[in-house]
Amino acid sequence: MAKKRIVSFTLNGRVEEFLCLPRQTLLEVLRDNLNQTGTKEGCSNGNCGACTVLIDGRPIDSCLVLAVEAEGAKIETIEGVAKSGELHPLQQAFLEDAALQCGICTPGFIMSAKALLDETLKPTEEQIRFGLAGNLCRCTGYDKIVKAVQHAAETRNQMIAEDQ
Ligand code: FES
């Protein structure tokens, strides 16, 4: 049996060091070793996007990454999106705009949308649909999700303007 490896990365701003098998995916380690079950497992083969996390700011299917490959990376998951007890504008907009039903896809959509909003002040509908192209939802029909991301971008921009 393969020997366990020590891996260390930053998870939502906190350094985590843990033992894992070389074959374990980042998704498995997040859920099973680190008890961060907000990241969901859908297909486990890179098709659904339910397992999306940000690695150094980029949205990645965590089922396709080995945990050992994440050594030294900065990982963000849905657990780190709300700050100081306040929902992120994306989370608030998904709630207000009914952009979820069963919710299994929602953490992945939020992480992909966050990556987009972190880089784009006023994303067009095309940019939003492109940014979410790796995330599948069997319930909502997508329009409400796209509208929620547009709504979140407006709220976020208002917050930036108020801070200036
Ligand atoms: S669980 Fe990773 S893409 Fe579906």
Ligand code: FES
């Ligand atoms: S809300 Fe059910 S899969 Fe998206």
